[in-house]
Amino acid sequence: MKNIIKLRAPVAVTASASAVGKAEHDGPLGALFDLHDESDTFGAQSFELAEGEMQRQALNTAVFKAGIRENDIDIILAGDLQNQCVASNIGLLSYPVPMAGLFGACSTIAEALALGALLTDGGYVKTAAAVASSHNCAAERQFRLPLEYGGQRTPTAQWTVTGAGAFILRTDGGGKRPRISDVLIGRRIDSGINDAANMGAAMAPAAADSLLRYFSDSGTSPSCYDMILTGDLGAEGAYHLERLMAENGFPLAGRHRDCGLLIYDRLTADVHSGGSGCGCSACVLSAYILPQLECGQLSDIIFTATGALMSPTSVAEGQAIPGIAHVIHLMRGEGE
Amino acid sequence: MKNIIKLRAPVAVTASASAVGKAEHDGPLGALFDLHDESDTFGAQSFELAEGEMQRQALNTAVFKAGIRENDIDIILAGDLQNQCVASNIGLLSYPVPMAGLFGACSTIAEALALGALLTDGGYVKTAAAVASSHNCAAERQFRLPLEYGGQRTPTAQWTVTGAGAFILRTDGGGKRPRISDVLIGRRIDSGINDAANMGAAMAPAAADSLLRYFSDSGTSPSCYDMILTGDLGAEGAYHLERLMAENGFPLAGRHRDCGLLIYDRLTADVHSGGSGCGCSACVLSAYILPQLECGQLSDIIFTATGALMSPTSVAEGQAIPGIAHVIHLMRGEGE
Numbered sequence: 001m002k003n004i005i006k007l008r009a010p011v012a013v014t015a016s017a018s019a020v021g022k023a024e025h026d027g028p029l030g031a032l033f034d035l036h037d038e039s040d041t042f043g044a045q046s047f048e049l050a051e052g053e054m055q056r057q058a059l060n061t062a063v064f065k066a067g068i069r070e071n072d073i074d075i076i077l078a079g080d081l082q083n084q085c086v087a088s089n090i091g092l093l094s095y096p097v098p099m100a101g102l103f104g105a106c107s108t109i110a111e112a113l114a115l116g117a118l119l120t121d122g123g124y125v126k127t128a129a130a131v132a133s134s135h136n137c138a139a140e141r142q143f144r145l146p147l148e149y150g151g152q153r154t155p156t157a158q159w160t161v162t163g164a165g166a167f168i169l170r171t172d173g174g175g176k177r178p179r180i181s182d183v184l185i186g187r188r189i190d191s192g193i194n195d196a197a198n199m200g201a202a203m204a205p206a207a208a209d210s211l212l213r214y215f216s217d218s219g220t221s222p223s224c225y226d227m228i229l230t231g232d233l234g235a236e237g238a239y240h241l242e243r244l245m246a247e248n249g250f251p252l253a254g255r256h257r258d259c260g261l262l263i264y265d266r267l268t269a270d271v272h273s274g275g276s277g278c279g280c281s282a283c284v285l286s287a288y289i290l291p292q293l294e295c296g297q298l299s300d301i302i303f304t305a306t307g308a309l310m311s312p313t314s315v316a317e318g319q320a321i322p323g324i325a326h327v328i329h330l331m332r333g334e335g336e
Numbered sequence: 337m338k339n340i341i342k343l344r345a346p347v348a349v350t351a352s353a354s355a356v357g358k359a360e361h362d363g364p365l366g367a368l369f370d371l372h373d374e375s376d377t378f379g380a381q382s383f384e385l386a387e388g389e390m391q392r393q394a395l396n397t398a399v400f401k402a403g404i405r406e407n408d409i410d411i412i413l414a415g416d417l418q419n420q421c422v423a424s425n426i427g428l429l430s431y432p433v434p435m436a437g438l439f440g441a442c443s444t445i446a447e448a449l450a451l452g453a454l455l456t457d458g459g460y461v462k463t464a465a466a467v468a469s470s471h472n473c474a475a476e477r478q479f480r481l482p483l484e485y486g487g488q489r490t491p492t493a494q495w496t497v498t499g500a501g502a503f504i505l506r507t508d509g510g511g512k513r514p515r516i517s518d519v520l521i522g523r524r525i526d527s528g529i530n531d532a533a534n535m536g537a538a539m540a541p542a543a544a545d546s547l548l549r550y551f552s553d554s555g556t557s558p559s560c561y562d563m564i565l566t567g568d569l570g571a572e573g574a575y576h577l578e579r580l581m582a583e584n585g586f587p588l589a590g591r592h593r594d595c596g597l598l599i600y601d602r603l604t605a606d607v608h609s610g611g612s613g614c615g616c617s618a619c620v621l622s623a624y625i626l627p628q629l630e631c632g633q634l635s636d637i638i639f640t641a642t643g644a645l646m647s648p649t650s651v652a653e654g655q656a657i658p659g660i661a662h663v664i665h666l667m668r669g670e671g672e
Contacts, residue, residue, distance in 0.1 A: 002462075086647045098338060115451065122458035185436055319422070
């Protein structure tokens, strides 16, 4: 079994972009996102189509920032939370380029960045695009209840982020842009949680498994990095992850941040345990973390997006909710 | 935009296995599948769990045939038709190894083989497993109607195959086993079809797009290969593909076979346009095609699995059903 997969040479995230809804724009990172829509519809006729349109606008913006054209993309690696990943497949239809659809639940952007970095590093493609999204209104009625029902949510429940992130990966021309030096693909960990309103608890053991594999294989510890950034564990999951890491001899020592806790102000936004969804870590990474890696405020971080692997049917049947977490090692670019 | 992606050296499909349900075992290829269950349940409590169990049994068998242990697998690339790909994510839980979830509808096994071959060829992993499945009963009630409803099906409708295929990919030790020499990742093609009961028409233009890109880029034509094998176009889709290829100057010239037409006897089985589903091409490739490549009856084929990218919600909203088709170039092994 493989743990860390090293790249021959770091792959640059030459550009990235984010698009979010109103709640995310109202949050503490609001001003940092490239695009937002107060109506959450992005001009589309349904919430499902809105998610696809949000992806398209995020990728358009990333492509523009990278100074490339849509046809320069050799492969799009994309996924989302909608059944059969239709937000990506239909939303990005205007991109007439090869595409590999991914499903990793909320870990999707890390899966896309990992596979994109490997395909780019291997010389199989020159330019890869990694894209992921989620939309609160599309997710709520698909996974839980119609919005109109106004169902009460439990304290451990998370709030699906309305957001999309898009990243352009290339081996050359990165300049000072952040680089991916190595990745680790996650294993599915079933820790006996089958409560869809407690995804943090379902995902935390998977995050711990991947981080422990990473630190063991690399001979490093959390203190070797400026930040250990998790995808969207929320308050509940972050608590469990920090506990599990400390119990296993790798305390995160104040270096842990979680995208699900960064994106909303939990004192004012009614998001319970925090943000979640494929779009959560994708847009926080693009808007808040990568700029810090570019300007030097951060120089070496571990990013691990986490996913809860379930469907409405599997939850109704009482099946397990395995977690998964993929790791991306991001460093400051060294070019001019 | 990238067309054909060549491998540095051919990657061997060192072993493969298939598991199917009753209808598939009753079909013309019935005796060739490794495993089957007359009850379609594989001992599981629901059709959804049965699909996961079928995947697990297929992968177990492939691992046994390859003479490896489950821990020798560096990455599993797997997907299925169930919402959020839970058949793969939950069914393969007993495999404690890294996994990347894929969604490519019925093209999934080609996507998995393509990415697995690239990661193996690049030296990023030594052993990759590609797995895909579908289950008629799980798919019918998810995509269409409860089985008990007994709804009438249109002539262009296809019958979702109850089947799973698993493939082990390695760069070494292939002997005479079939090898992948190059791949092409498909583009999504929207040809205006939004009838979920006519997936053949939705997928055929994507198959034509990928095959035309392949032949143009390689400077070859269909007659250069022993077989052009499509995933699951069925009778309707096969007709459209052959027409489109002829119109574009690359007639398939009697070399075209379709897994959806091979797996059932349409004169006796009530499958209308033929078989479909991620499991269709996966189990036909494993049970019927790879053995012919191993013994020399075939020596050089093009395999293109096709997918119709839709969800129950996207169909209900009248959205497009884009098709996608990935190409795998398979050759006879040359070792002893």
